[in-house]
Amino acid sequence: MHILVVGDAARYEELQQKGLGSHRVRRVQEIDAVILPGTFDLVIDLALDDALHHAAAYAKAPAVPVLAGLAKTSLSELMGRYAFSHGFNIIACNWLPDFINRQVTETAILDDGQKPLLKGLMQQLGWSYELVQDSVGMVTPRVVSMIINEAYYTAAAGTASREDIDIAMRLGTNYPYGPFEWAQRIGIKHVCDILTAVYNATGDERYQVCALLQQEAQNQ
Incomplete structure (x- = not known):
């Protein structure tokens, strides 16, 4: 996969310790343009919690899934704030510092329709994960x-x-x-x-x- 990682250097270093396999990876600090389908297969936004405006760009590229650090806001609240009229592509992950490089990644989805996507992404990344209910704070x-x-x-x-x-x-x-x-x-x-x-x-x-x-x- 061609992966775009959005976030600071410290959290990116922890993500690298978790492992990104042989995937092609590019890191940026901020999303300043629409993520065009065909450019990236996956976005890992390590701190969407602290930059919710990134969601506006993701809403314009529904074909690109986003594993987003989202513990301070629920997925349902995020969907209500932004116009995801062409499909909701965000999966919540616990990307807080010190929790990224864990054996099991804590995740949440908006509905059951995202389960196959989440399973497929985690298999490609080689990560184990646990699914929790969509709620502020996760577990x-x-x-x-x-x-x-x-x-x-x-x-x-x-x-x-x-x-x-x-x-x-x-x-x-x-x-x-x-x-x-x-x-x-x-x-x-x-x-x-x-x-x-x-x-x-x-x-x-x-x-x-x-x-x-x-x-x-x-x-x-």
Whole structure:
């Protein structure tokens, strides 16, 4: 396949570690023109979440499938914002930093009609994947962000230090990282954005962002 990757160098490096096989790949930072069918067989947009305007270009090229980093917005919301009148070509993936190079890629589709396309793309890429429901936050970003948020509440209350919380969660729950370490790897702003998006979508107080976390995200 001829693949166009859209995103920053750091996430592209992680994608390369995941593996792109023998496919021809070109990377750009931004989409500044319509992606013409016949030029690329696949677009991997690593950060559509933070550049939703890219969807306007994808809507004009429905024949080109897009594996898009989309955890802060649902596919149904994205379709409502842009005129995908000739077919919806976007599949959501968890492309947050530190989640790209995972053995299993977390994905979501708009409807069952996209299942054969997703299966075929993953076979060509040689990637394993898991399908989750189309919802803001997906599953892993939502859960991990909640854990980080609770850790911030705990630290803000003076219950334990950040270092002690990280050690306790690594040793007590066998997490690969402590919540504060995880926040740094993912990016504090991304964590804050996920929690805010899920809170706005659900109104569930569990996702209300800790003031300390929000402050640190704003200072980045």
